[in-house]
Amino acid sequence: MSDPIIKPTHEARKGDVVTPAKGKGWFYTDMVKEHFFSPKNFLEDEASYKQAYLGMVGSPACGDAMKVWLKIETIDGVERIKDFKWKTFGCASAIASTSMLSVMITEEGGMPVEDALKLRPQDIMERLGGLPARKVHCSVLGDKALRSAINDYFRKSGQHDRVEVEHGRLVDKVLKITDHDIEEAVLEGADTLEKLQEKIKVGTGDPSCIPDVEQLLRFYKEKHFGA
Numbered sequence: 001m002s003d004p005i006i007k008p009t010h011e012a013r014k015g016d017v018v019t020p021a022k023g024k025g026w027f028y029t030d031m032v033k034e035h036f037f038s039p040k041n042f043l044e045d046e047a048s049y050k051q052a053y054l055g056m057v058g059s060p061a062c063g064d065a066m067k068v069w070l071k072i073e074t075i076d077g078v079e080r081i082k083d084f085k086w087k088t089f090g091c092a093s094a095i096a097s098t099s100m101l102s103v104m105i106t107e108e109g110g111m112p113v114e115d116a117l118k119l120r121p122q123d124i125m126e127r128l129g130g131l132p133a134r135k136v137h138c139s140v141l142g143d144k145a146l147r148s149a150i151n152d153y154f155r156k157s158g159q160h161d162r163v164e165v166e167h168g169r170l171v172d173k174v175l176k177i178t179d180h181d182i183e184e185a186v187l188e189g190a191d192t193l194e195k196l197q198e199k200i201k202v203g204t205g206d207p208s209c210i211p212d213v214e215q216l217l218r219f220y221k222e223k224h225f226g227a
């Protein structure tokens with residue numbers, strides 16, 4: 001029997017899935033469990049998989065790591081991702097999210113590179129039927145490794161102008177906190193200024209950055225949780 005999903009209570013965050021038994025906390029959907037127990041496109045033997053573009057990232061939120069290998073072909077003038085393999089030291093949510101991402105990328109003849117760059121972690125979560133809010137950063141790991149592998153493709157195919165590199169912008173100059181630090185904290189559940197300050201102290205030494213912090217808070221909540 002499949003797990004019933006009920007609407008989050010006021011104690012859960014938007015996009016969160018909750019247990020009917022307790023009405024709060026979190027649990028995994030059947031789709032998440034399916035991809036966790038039978039991961040698709042998982043690469044066991046790296047040495048056997050050659051001539052692929054490699055992306056590698058670590059998560060500052062939890063210290064876990066993800067590797068993604070892509071095979072890209074140009075078919076009728078469209079660069080398509082024909083194969084997506086991956087490996088991670090991440091948790092169940094990272095495994096399920098990346099497994100789902102690999103399916104989304106390779107179905108229907110392979111997703112065009114341009115479309116893959118527009119994918120958001122939210123798109124993966126939708127296909128999974130939701131993830132506990134505290135686990136959203138795990139779905140970001142596969143997405144970032146995908147972008148890193150696409151950059152590897154751009155570099156190796158001489159398309160250096162298409163390489164997209166994330167530069168951290170210093171927001172709190174006293175505590176040296178960047179927009180990336182704020183994004184990680186939001187992914188870890190800091191959805192108010194108070195919680196952000198509790199977690200990373202942003203703005204406590206340099207209150208002049210608070211309006212900027214509040215704007216980034218709104219932006220990252222919208223980006224990752226649609227709220």
Ligand code: FES
Pocket residue numbers: 059062063064090091092093094135137138141
């Ligand atoms: S990937 Fe580290 S906790 Fe999920």
